[in-house]
Amino acid sequence: MFELNEFINKYVTKRNISLFNKDIEENQEQLVKKIANKSVLVIGGAGSIGSSFIRAILPFFPSSLVIVDTNENALAELTRDLRSTKGMFVPKDYITYPMDFASSVFEKMFRKRGGFDIVANFSAHKHVRSEKDIYSIEALLKNNVLHAKKLLDLLAEFPPEEYFCVSTDKAANPVNIMGASKRIMEDVIFSYSDKFPVKTARFANVAFSNGSLPQGFLDRLRKLQPLSAPSDVRRYFVSPDESGQICMMACMLGKNREIFFPKLKEEQMITFDKIATALLKEHGFNVLECNSDTEAIDKAEELKMGSKNYPVHYSASNTSGEKAYEEFFTDTEFTDMKRYKALGVIVGKNIPQKSGIETLFEKLAIVFNKEETSKEEVVEIIKEYLPNFEHIEKGKSLDNKM
Numbered sequence: 001m002f003e004l005n006e007f008i009n010k011y012v013t014k015r016n017i018s019l020f021n022k023d024i025e026e027n028q029e030q031l032v033k034k035i036a037n038k039s040v041l042v043i044g045g046a047g048s049i050g051s052s053f054i055r056a057i058l059p060f061f062p063s064s065l066v067i068v069d070t071n072e073n074a075l076a077e078l079t080r081d082l083r084s085t086k087g088m089f090v091p092k093d094y095i096t097y098p099m100d101f102a103s104s105v106f107e108k109m110f111r112k113r114g115g116f117d118i119v120a121n122f123s124a125h126k127h128v129r130s131e132k133d134i135y136s137i138e139a140l141l142k143n144n145v146l147h148a149k150k151l152l153d154l155l156a157e158f159p160p161e162e163y164f165c166v167s168t169d170k171a172a173n174p175v176n177i178m179g180a181s182k183r184i185m186e187d188v189i190f191s192y193s194d195k196f197p198v199k200t201a202r203f204a205n206v207a208f209s210n211g212s213l214p215q216g217f218l219d220r221l222r223k224l225q226p227l228s229a230p231s232d233v234r235r236y237f238v239s240p241d242e243s244g245q246i247c248m249m250a251c252m253l254g255k256n257r258e259i260f261f262p263k264l265k266e267e268q269m270i271t272f273d274k275i276a277t278a279l280l281k282e283h284g285f286n287v288l289e290c291n292s293d294t295e296a297i298d299k300a301e302e303l304k305m306g307s308k309n310y311p312v313h314y315s316a317s318n319t320s321g322e323k324a325y326e327e328f329f330t331d332t333e334f335t336d337m338k339r340y341k342a343l344g345v346i347v348g349k350n351i352p353q354k355s356g357i358e359t360l361f362e363k364l365a366i367v368f369n370k371e372e373t374s375k376e377e378v379v380e381i382i383k384e385y386l387p388n389f390e391h392i393e394k395g396k397s398l399d400n401k402m
Contacts, residue, residue, distance in 0.1 A: 004218075007278075008239050011282075012207045012237045012239075013207060013239050018245060022341050024249070026341075034252040035062055035252060039113075039118070040057065040117065040119075040120070042065070043069075043120070043122060043123045044068070044101075045067035045069055045122065046074035046077075047074070047122055048210045048240060049122050049206060049240075050122035051078050052240045052247075053244040054067065054244070055241070058082070058090065062091055063093065065094050066095055068101055068123075069096070075097075078096070101121070101147070101151055107154060115160060118161060118252075119162070120165075120166075120251055121151065121165040122166050124182070125139065134373050134378070141181055144178070144185050145184050145188060148165065148188055149361070152188070152189065152192045155192070155196060161197070163189070163251075164198075164201075164254075165189050167201060167202045169261070169328050171202055172328055172329055175390055177391070184385065186200055186259070187352040188357055190257050190351060191353075191357055197256045198256060199251055199256070201261065202328050203262050203328070204237050204264065205236065207237045207238065214272070217275070217276055221280075221283060225300055226293070226296035226310075228315075229273045230272055230314075231271055234271055235272070236262070236269055237270065242262070255347075257349040258346065259329075259345070259346035259349070261328035262328075263344050280310045280312070287312055289314060290311050290312065292313060293313050296312060328344070329346050333346050333348075334347050335347065363381045363384075
């Protein structure tokens with residue numbers, strides 16, 4: 001029987017135990033002090049990373065846990081999973097809310113509770129494919145940047161002991177609007193660091209996370225549809241459990257305005273076609289390489305007749321915003337590589353100038369309120385704020401591919 005976690009350990013992360021076990025063990029006392037008997041709000045908690053964060057903190061016995069997510073079905077499954085797991089602690093004050101954190105009803109709930117000791121925000125547009133046209137870009141920037149400010153203004157009235165908002169490795173020298181939005185988000189949250197402690201984390205792809213290409217491989221297999229993957233895009237990967245542990249450690253152990261990232265070596269990067277090939281072989285198939293999506297789709301009909309030759313289309317990336325490799329920090333950022341065994345920390349970040357952020361918000365508001373706005377206008381506004389933003393435009397979205 002196929003076991004996904006075993007597959008991830010063997011072929012993707014290539015480690016049987018969490019990269020962060022030692023760091024968690026050595027900081028156990030501090031984690032207990034930070035989490036035990038504290039009220040916790042997790043926004044976007046039904047997603048892959050948010051739910052992993054929840055599983056990471058529950059063994060430290062928070063007094064209450066409120067989870068907010070727009071995905072009602074995922075919230076229901078998360079609750080069933082937590083309550084069905086042997087030995088899992090779930091506080092008596094546990095409740096899930098299917099709502100938008102930028103909504104008025106969220107604000108009512110938040111004010112009624114008088115805030116929280118710990119707030120972790122995982123709500124985000126996280127895919128490069130979110131950059132399609134001006135409408136998808138507006139939705140992305142509102143969720144990742146503009147609405148984040150609305151939440152921070154509310155938190156300023158009820159300052160938490162710890163605030164964490166997840167970033168991405170793609171924020172380091174961004175080449176797509178999603179990565180740039182997360183880099184801007186870092187500045188936005190750090191601009192509130194004079195009111196309460198703010199931390200974040202940049203990390204690798206989460207293996208088989210919701211909506212990811214590897215998770216798509218499993219869906220295609222189940223439907224006997226062909227696999228498609230880039231052969232030249234190299235990525236770091238962490239397991240779902242590791243993703244939650246990184247965020248927990250950054251949130252609870254990080255100092256104000258610090259950015260955590262995993263210590264991974266360049267040789268640990270892997271391409272998506274390698275994952276697809278290993279997955280097919282684990283399922284007893286031979287890999288049949290095709291020259292196009294169309295050819296692969298045609299060949300997939302033979303799978304319904306019992307063929308063991310599984311059609312795939314591997315090709316070089318040709319879509320906007322795809323970086324060939326990953327990096328966690330830039331050459332202008334200072335890092336502490338000695339504090340933890342498996343985690344590096346970007347340190348020495350200053351409080352960003354609020355005037356620059358306000359100007360950026362004003363310019364975005366103007367273009368989004370126009371009847372006609374182009375993607376190019378938004379890219380130029382972002383470039384004014386992030387001079388190192390080198391947008392890769394190829395005129396093709398991942399929605400144009402299989």
